[in-house]
Amino acid sequence: MYIPTSQAELRHRGVTRPDVILISGDTYIDSPCSGIAIIGRVLEAAGFSVAIIAQPRTDRSDDITLFGEPRLCWGVTAGCVDSSVANYTALGKPRRSCDFTPGNRNDRRPHRATIAYTNLIRRYFKSTVPIVLGGIEASLRRIAHYDYISGAVRRSVLLDAKADILVYGMGERAILNIVQRLEQGEPLGVIPGTCTLDSYPKQEYVDLPPYEEVAKNREAFGQMFSLFSRHNRSHCEPGLNQRHGHRYLLHHPPAVPLDSTELDHIYELPYMHNVPPAIRQQGEVRALHTIRHSITTHRGCYGQCSFCAIALHQGRCVVSRSSRSIVREAQRLTQLEGFRGTLPDLGGPTANMYGSGCQQMQQGDPCAHRYCIGYDGVCPQLKHGHRSQMQLLQALEAVDGIKSIRIASGIRFDLILADVKNGRAYLEQLVDHHLGGQMKIAPEHSENDVLQFMNKPRAEVLQKFVRLLRSVRPQAYLSCYVIAAHPGCTKKHMENFARFARRELKFVPEQVQVFTPTPSTLSTTMFHSELDPGSGNTLFCEKGGQGRQAQREAVAGAPPSGKGARRQRRFRT
Known part of the structure; x- marks a missing residue:
């Protein structure tokens, strides 16, 4: 069954008032590739009732009042990307299409969706239960931040949205902690992986430059980001205070990363790998073509490209699922209606980080003094995962009903070169069987002074890889x-x-x-x-x-x- 998106579906489950209502800027795709589906399934597995309102209209009450008020809390996300990125190009032009909206028309996600949806709740439910913000938009806007569309530094989205608590990063631990505390009538307090507001700072936390200073002083803004990135590295770091006027944003320490067993559990929950029939009738959801039969093998990325938010949101510690869990998911996919034998993507943020890491990452505490990979090369302490991924591919090829496996996620060519033992064999297997005829890499540039700012491998590393490929x-x-x-x-x-x-x-x-x-x-x-x-x-x-x-x-x-x-x-x- 799908998570309810209508009163009839809710009543079919014997529920009159859901514990949690989740609101998303994307349509609802019941897949482990969808954040809103994961959070909903995790809450259901813990015994809570959940309903989803996908892409509610903000100019009327029909959608947001569909289920009434939840018993415990609202959960709000802008969707799988920041709404400014979803709605505007890099040159500021409106985007016309959206793969996560039925019919592919970009006409359902409001600008600054996290704020818009929270205001919508407040408009029709004046004194309501707590509103919890989450997803990539809230995560990346949790402290004072530069907003490209307005060309200005904005306050934490927690203040602008007037919500009660913000979950940053991968939110399964935090949302369960929040809902369990609300169920027990306990105050939310300090929950790892969240931000809250208070009238006073925490003495044991590190002070960031206040919003009023970073909004006017660009050097102070740079200092703020340096402190923020340094103390967001690990759950072992202290929290952060940032003053906004007469209130303080309390940025509590990051949550402990999930381990492989927990990740296996989350990705093996009973997803339908489709959109509900009522949403299907509204038009084709193009994203479904890519994600329906794809498998996520791991989370996290230690690449730390300067322009990328994945390490900040998912963390630098790569956590890989067990091969047994991935094979079981593949076996379930072969039973889906419409499956024709191809897994269109097997990977994660970076495909060939599966099974890789180091002792520091295993402890959830990656190095503070250097990058794992990038412009300065690959850390010699890094344990490569190419052999593990080759074994995984072989196990999946043996599954009845699977004819081909594609790897459409990014490939780090510097990791292939650094793996003297298995890199060449891995590349051969990729090119021969899993790339669909095309090797996609992301050098981003060839000028070393630009690559240094990007934290991407030097041009000579790219040249060496091209020679290897040839x-x-x-x-x-x-x-x-x-x-x-x-x-x-x-x-x-x-x-x-x-x-x-x-x-x-x-x-x-x-x-x-x-x-x-x-x-x-x-x-x-x-x-x-x-x-x-x-x-x-x-x-x-x-x-x-x-x-x-x-x-x-x-x-x-x-x-x-x-x-x-x-x-x-x-x-x-």
């Missing part, structure tokens, strides 16, 4: 993701990349992404402060729309030249 499979196709207008990047840098691509990669990328400043990333801090976080020196940041577009066109608009160079979606190396 030696392994000369006829393999290669494509890459590229970012233009990143802080520290000039049009000259992009022109240099275009020449590098023609010379070394033998193609000119057609798809070039203009850097989007998303809240609470290092790159966004650089973009706003215009300061080099390492030296404190002034940093060039292209902020004009025409200049940002010109950087993109320096690559995407450059004509292919030279023997063997071409522009196409799939490129032969």
